[in-house]
Amino acid sequence: MxxxxxxxxxxxxxxxxxxxxxxxxxxxxxxxxxxxxxxxxxxxxxxxxxxxxxxxxxxxxxxxxxxxxxxxxxxxxxxxxxxxxxxxxxxxxxxxxxxxxxxxEGVIASVSVEGTDPRTFDRLRGYFDPLIGQPAPDIHRFERAVLLADDLETIAVTAEIDASDPAGAHVRLVAIPEASSAGAITLDNPARAFGDALTLSFNQEYYAALQPGDLLRLSLSHTEGFDPEDRETMGSVTYRAPVGSGGGYVETYLANIAAQHDAFGTLQQTDRAGLTGIIAFGYPVLRSIDRYVYGLVELRGARTEVDVGARRFNSELYALSASWIDGQALADGGALEYALDLTYGQQVSVPAGLDAGDLTFWYLRAGLDFEIPLGFMPDASLRFDATAQFTTARLPAAEEYVLGGQEDLRGFPFAEAQGDSGLSFALSAGRDFRPATGAIQRIRPFVFVDAGRIWNNQPSASETTAISLASAGAGVEMQMDGNLYLRGHMGFPLTDGVTQRTSNPAIYLGLTRSW
Known part of the structure; x- marks a missing residue:
């Protein structure tokens, strides 16, 4: 009020x-x-x-x-x-x-666009056309149109309003060109494989490749290890394009790796080989300067190499997911985001004699991200991330909730433990320093603690009913001249896992060059 x-x-x-x-x-x-x-x-x-x-x-x-x-x-x-x-x-x-x-009460009588080609002009005008001629336009609808225009790749948009004409206001949009492409190459190690394997990853993005506002992303990575089983090459192609004048978009994804959108709508690639095809539609239910709400629907088909018992086979399935993502900026400079996701899926087939999960399955996922500045220390912040998954089904191995990896339970390898249901959280705190001289532009030391637990419904002989994991550690991020970014951490298991013990720390080190 x-x-x-x-x-x-x-x-x-x-x-x-x-x-x-x-x-x-x-x-x-x-x-x-x-x-x-x-x-x-x-x-x-x-x-x-x-x-x-x-x-x-x-x-x-x-x-x-x-x-x-x-x-x-x-x-x-x-x-x-x-x-x-x-x-x-x-x-x-x-x-x-x-x-x-x-x-x-006012009315928007006309809109002009400067600094764009004809196709981009049409796209921008499409966001504002519903406002033209409508009596008493409100700032929320106008702000949404401006932000949707600014969300388009390759341009930044500013809006000016001239309300001097009694017949109606004129909106002048100025589009400022931005980079038409971006890329990065990263050399790092897989989770818990420091000294045993190296991964070289290449990512290249092209903006407005086929139409204004679209994105084409090409990704390729190769892992080379002393163990021949650790050698693999994976690639993916992502294409996202705006649809209609409401801010919706369609995204397609093809890869020879197991992947899916998480509860927050972020595409997550796993360490599992396989084939994945995704088509998704997203829509901004709310878009303002300090808050966004997106709905996302995804149809995914996947064939993933998994191990059940001592037998490896290709798990084939189709899944339909619906997500709700709500994020906002906080008054103190922090940020809050939560998400809910419901998935229903069906396996194509299950090999005879294997307990590979139910033919039809479902699960509900939730996520919470929260970051706030630490008022008692300049340039310091605290971040809390939590995710959870719940189901009453026996899930295929590729759909189970996993613990461990480079970003989750950092003291353990990827999928150290997995189950039908689970939850995990990560708490980290760090502070930014900006040296006045030298090649380092920013350095951020940080500490973290993360923990999680998984449960299996009606576990087989090779599965555990439930297990809890926890780890803690410290790391550093550095931004350097030449668009170089270095990140590393050491994570110490606080509990024994399935394969790892508390006396065995994990080291991660990655160097990225972007352009």
């Missing part, structure tokens, strides 16, 4: 009822005087509120603040009500004789 007390209230009956209670509390003489003052003033041009109730409410506020009621006072209060409710083009003025108040 706004400071004036009526933000979002469009029904005059609610406002009038509240006013009646307020007037009842006034001395009789003051209430009668206010009604007489208000009766001499008319309010014209109001469509988004009940005009009579709005006039009485504004008069009541004026009487409380000033002891008198004038047209100028009422006009100022009505103007603030429109502004607080987001009607940014509204103009409220009292007539010179003080007997009437005229409200111009």
């Amino acid at each position: 706004s400071k004036t007390g009526i933000t979002g209230l469009k029904a005059g009956t609610v406002l009038a009822a509240a006013l009646a209670l307020q007037l009842a509390a006034l001395p009789m003489a003051q209430a009668q005087a206010q009604e007489q003052d208000t009766a001499a003033i008319t309010l014209n041009g109001v469509t988004v509120y009940d005009g009579t109730a709005l006039l009485l409410f504004a008069a009541r506020v004026a009487a409380e603040r000033h002891g008198t009621v004038t047209a100028d006072q009422i006009a100022a209060i009505v103007q603030s009500i429109y502004a607080e409710d987001g009607y940014f083009l509204a103009d409220v003025r009292a007539t010179p004789d003080g007997r009437a108040i005229v409200v111009t």
Whole structure:
């Protein structure tokens, strides 16, 4: 509710009822005087509120603040009500004789775009066309259109409003070109394979490759280890393109690796070989400067190499997922994001004699990310990440919740433990330092602790019913001249895992060069 007390209230009956209670509390003489003052003033041009109730409410506020009621006072209060409710083009003025108040709620009459090619022009105009000619446009719809335009790859967009024409405001969009491509190459080691294997990864992105606002990403990685079984080459192609004028997008993904979107809609590639095809549709339910809400629907087909018991086979399945992702910036400079995801899937077939999970299955996933600055220490922050998965089904191995890896349970290898249901969290704290000289632009030492637990429904002889893991450690991130980025950490298991013991730390080191 706004400071004036009526933000979002469009029904005059609610406002009038509240006013009646307020007037009842006034001395009789003051209430009668206010009604007489208000009766001499008319309010014209109001469509988004009940005009009579709005006039009485504004008069009541004026009487409380000033002891008198004038047209100028009422006009100022009505103007603030429109502004607080987001009607940014509204103009409220009292007539010179003080007997009437005229409200111009505003309209966007035209939109121009500068600095783009014709196809990008059409895309940008598409976001603003629904606003043209609509009476009383609100800042939330306008802000959404600007941000959707700015979300397009290759351009940054600024908007200017000229409201001097009584016939309607003119919006001038200026598109500033940005990079048309970006890439990176990374040399690092797989989780818990420091000194035993190296991975070289290449990523290249092209923006506006086929149409304005799209993204084409090519990824290739090769792992070379002393053990021949650790040698593998994996690649993927991702294409994302905007669809329609509402900000929706379609994304396709093909890879010879097991992958899926996590609860937050982020594409996660695993260490498992296989074939994956994904088509997804995302839509911004809410898009503002400090908050976003996205819905995501994904259809995925996968064939993944898995081990059940002592036997390796290709697990083939199809899965349909729906996700809800809600994120916002916090007033103290922090950020909060949560997500929910429901998946239903079906295996193509299960080899005879193997307990490879139910033919049809489902699971619910949730995630929470929270980051806040540490007020007692400059350039320091605390981050908390948590994810969970729940199901009553016996899941295929490729769909199980896993613990361990480079970002999760960092003291353990990928999939140190996995189960039908599970949860995990990671808590980390670090501080940024920016040396005044030298090749290092930023250095961030950090410490972390992470823990998790998995459960299996009706576990087979080769599975554990449940197990908990925990690890802790420290690391460092460095940004250096030449677009170099170095990241490393050492994680110590705090509990014994399936294959790892507490006395055996894990080391990760990665160097990235971007362009």
